Amino acid sequence: MIPDTPPEAAATPAGAPGFPLPPTDGATPEVAQRQAVMGLLNRATLAELQAAIERFQPLPKVHVLRPPEVGLVMVQGRTGGDGAPFNLGEATVTRAAVHLDGGATGVSYLLGRAPEKAKAAALLDALWQDPALRIAVEDALRPLRRRLAAEAARTQQDTDATRVNFFTMTRGED
């Protein structure tokens, strides 16, 4: 669930309504913000990421530290929903890492088999880490936020339309 709010607000405590952050021990606001951006990038289409990258042309030289690689992550659930963990099954994941000349190292891990997308997400992660570019990156991701928020709103609206109230019928003479 992606709220259409800039990530300053996302530095709320993990698990806050509206932006469930992955549990991290002692996450700094910076880490929490980066997690939020990574989560956002991972829900984008390749075209959306490419459109965002376009804004930063000409890019500094990009060194591919880790070429996109497809692998698996074992997804765990919890017994009874809140108890001891168990292995539910695996999901495909693609990861990549790039380094920008004179800049940061960007990393991506995302669901699915999407090498190009992983590389683009890693590049945007690297750009975002540059404090001078952060606001511009956030701005470039605004259409993506807006799309995800609209989709979530639509799904919630469709689901709410099926909300029911069951009544128990009285049986017998009374």
Added chain:
Amino acid sequence: MYVAVKGGEDAIRNAHDLLARTRRGDPGVPEIGLDQIAEQLGLAVDRVMAEGSLYDRDLAALAIKQARGDLIEAIFLARAFRTTLPRFGTSVPVDTTAMAIRRRISATFKDLPGGQVLGPTFDYTHRLLDQGLATTAQTTVKKPAASASEPTGEEAAVASPPMPRVTDLLGDEGLIEPAPADDGTAPTDITRTPLSFPAGRPARLQALARGDEGFLLALGYSTQRGYARSHPFVGEIRFGTVEVSLPVEELGFAVPLGDITLTECQNINQFKGSATTPPQFTRGYGLVFGQSERKAMSMALVDRALRFAELGEEKTAPAQDEEFVLSHCDNVQATGFVEHLKLPHYVDFQAELELVRRMRAAHATDEAAGAPVPTQEAAE
């Protein structure tokens, strides 16, 4: 026993070419696309992901197309594919309380916090064939009712509130057992360590989550009909998306990977208590990839039945037999062993043939001599 054979290469190649042409069917009919399978046969895709134990919609759609719609064959393809990939790690356990709900119902409380939403369900349909679907006209699909509050996006900070569990409502009063506590030990992974018995609940849940829907359905049904009866109620079924995140060592934090769709079933069962435990409700749990309600419910029934020993119940039924259930619920293993019977067994069968001939000859000799006839098992 299967003995290797050689030869028949041309026939095999031609058979596979013929399979490809049969898969394609009438060339006059447009070829089906993976996007069409993923979008319009979504529950088949969900089943392949659940029992293939591999969450990847596009891959499951490809497997369904390649398998000509044979879902067990498609599951086999998904399982084979997963063996070709490295594993990057293990996720943070998903939090189903934070699920973005698309369906949530309870058969035990009509008014529960968070309410009940039906979502996309076959429930309450009349199971009459809809001839309108026989044509490809799109006119039968109703557009969702236009709402006054069309989401504009910019301001729409959409957040699904955390959805409390039905089991928590009962748990607050101590009327239901708590879930087994997380003591920090890593759960058994049956894809790395072969199942051994007793398996323990995490290994059982993993095996059931990837187990055959039909087999678990039949076993779950058997518990309702009196074989290991424990009177279940569906406390809650929910289906929707949850975020998966992966702790990444080089970053020092967990990366949110994206969302997956899950179905969760919480069953509430009777328990009369024991010397140490007062009477309270007990729980059976089901969690499955995709929208797979029948599977999640069956899993919860079988999970509960398999817990007979810890709850001090009598073992009377197949659904309680851990070794029986877990050894036979995997349809890839099952189909492999059943279907291997059709492969050439010529040498083996020749030996059997010789044996039966010898035994018949001995039988005839003994009969002629008036001696008692020894019995012997022909097939070993």
